[in-house]
Amino acid sequence: MNAQKKTDIPCPICGSGDFQVLYADTLGDRLPDFGYDFSPSHRLSFRTVRCEHCGHGYSSPLPADIYANYIDVEDAEYIRNREQRLMTAEKVLSVIRRLKPSGKLLDVGCATGDFLDAARKNYAAQGLELSTWAANIAAATGVRIHRQRLSEMQADEQYDIVTLWGVIEHFETPRKEIAEINRLLKTGGLLCLWTGDLDSWIARLLGKRWWYVQGQHIQMFTMGSLEKLMQESGFVRKKMERYPYVMSLRSIAKSLGRYKALGALARLLLDNRLWGDVRITLKLPGEMFGIFEKVAPAVKV
Ligand SMILES: [Zn+2]
Numbered sequence: 001m002n003a004q005k006k007t008d009i010p011c012p013i014c015g016s017g018d019f020q021v022l023y024a025d026t027l028g029d030r031l032p033d034f035g036y037d038f039s040p041s042h043r044l045s046f047r048t049v050r051c052e053h054c055g056h057g058y059s060s061p062l063p064a065d066i067y068a069n070y071i072d073v074e075d076a077e078y079i080r081n082r083e084q085r086l087m088t089a090e091k092v093l094s095v096i097r098r099l100k101p102s103g104k105l106l107d108v109g110c111a112t113g114d115f116l117d118a119a120r121k122n123y124a125a126q127g128l129e130l131s132t133w134a135a136n137i138a139a140a141t142g143v144r145i146h147r148q149r150l151s152e153m154q155a156d157e158q159y160d161i162v163t164l165w166g167v168i169e170h171f172e173t174p175r176k177e178i179a180e181i182n183r184l185l186k187t188g189g190l191l192c193l194w195t196g197d198l199d200s201w202i203a204r205l206l207g208k209r210w211w212y213v214q215g216q217h218i219q220m221f222t223m224g225s226l227e228k229l230m231q232e233s234g235f236v237r238k239k240m241e242r243y244p245y246v247m248s249l250r251s252i253a254k255s256l257g258r259y260k261a262l263g264a265l266a267r268l269l270l271d272n273r274l275w276g277d278v279r280i281t282l283k284l285p286g287e288m289f290g291i292f293e294k295v296a297p298a299v300k301v
Contacts, residue, residue: 009060011051012174013225019049022057023208031063032215035075043258045215048208050198054228057198057220066172066218067149070130078134082114084279087246089118091281092192092289096161097122099238099291100190103160108150108181109167113138123161128153150180157186164193169217178233182298191235191292194243198222200286209259210286226290232299235292243289250276 010017025047033042046059092115103123107115110127111134119125120143128146129135139145146153162181171177181191196212197203199222203210212220221229227237247255249270256266270276 007061009058009062011054011056012058012219013056013229014051014054016051016053018052019060020052021047022050023048023213027215031069034069034073034216035077042214045208045213046218048213048220051225054225055199055222056225057222059218062172062218066170067130071132073131074133078112079137081251082112084246084248084251085114086118087279088244089115091244091246092165092194093118093122095239095241095289096163096190096192096291100160104158105161105163106146106159106184107163107165109164109170110134110138110145113141113143113145115163115165116143117141119163150177150184153180153184156183159184159189160186161190161192164191164195166194168193168195168221169212169219171219174219174229175233178229178235179298182234182294185294187294187296189294190238191230191294192290193292194287194289195219195221195226197286197288199224202284202286211255211258212286221288223288226288230290230292234294234296234298236295237290238293239289239291241289242283242285243287245282245284245287246279247282248277248279252282 008017011019023045026044027046030044032044033039046062048057049060050057101122105119105123105125106128107119107125108128110116110129113127116125116127116138126144126146127138128148128150129138130147130149135145135147162185168174185191198220203212223240230237253266253271257263
């Protein structure tokens with residue numbers, strides 16, 4: 001796969017061609033890492049711009065067909081954090097269950113299927129995953145995994161809930177993908193998602209060192225650009241709060257590894273035999289957990 005880039009992309013949310021450059025391209029001819037090993041190359045990214053009209057952040061220009069890169073993704077590091085993802089899933093599901101206690105659920109970008117494992121206790125749960133490696137692991141638990149793109153999903157209006165956990169920032173054309181999700185949802189169905197907020201103080205403070213700045217993240221939403229996209233795609237907001245993320249002290253130390261001095265301090269204080277496995281629930285600024293209800297079909301895009 002070569003990383004040949006196209007020309008400037010108009011804003012995927014409002015269509016404007018006016019933008020300011022937020023962060024320069026650090027990838028050059030390379031493609032980004034599509035895993036979570038937090039190696040130094042993981043931080044390299046495409047040029048990130050911010051729309052002057054709606055404030056949405058996005059990568060531009062981009063090489064053609066980003067999704068083709070996900071087929072071969074394998075990520076051993078991802079497996080290690082399974083326990084904390086299951087605990088996070090339980091917290092998120094307790095919120096969703098209050099709005100819709102049962103029904104048919106599709107987790108888009110389900111990776112190795114941890115959320116599905118938790119969700120299947122209450123829902124008829126299915127996943128969609130492009131990585132062959134991850135889809136095989138998820139399917140081994142007996143849950144149905146669709147190994148195809150959203151645009152290739154056949155049946156309309158069959159799901160009560162569609163979930164996107166850390167996925168919408170990977171979408172190449174978010175307006176099209178959200179329209180496909182609208183098509184798959186029943187009227188009154190819920191779209192539940194988690195993504196970063198480019199307008200949050202932490203994103204502003206950290207700038208290009210904000211943890212969402214990674215080559216594989218090509219959309220950077222704000223509450224405003226997310227709301228605009230959802231409203232114009234036939235959804236109304238039911239809930240917007242901070243995403244509850246369960247992490248062990250050891251994995252917090254690992255995640256902070258991208259910040260040199262802070263990372264060293266965190267390793268010293270957090271990653272040890274006595275309390276490295278202690279888990280805490282983080283509700284960090286800039287981590288949006290939104291639930292939207294489908295009220296109308298999406299306009300064809
Ligand atoms: Zn815009």
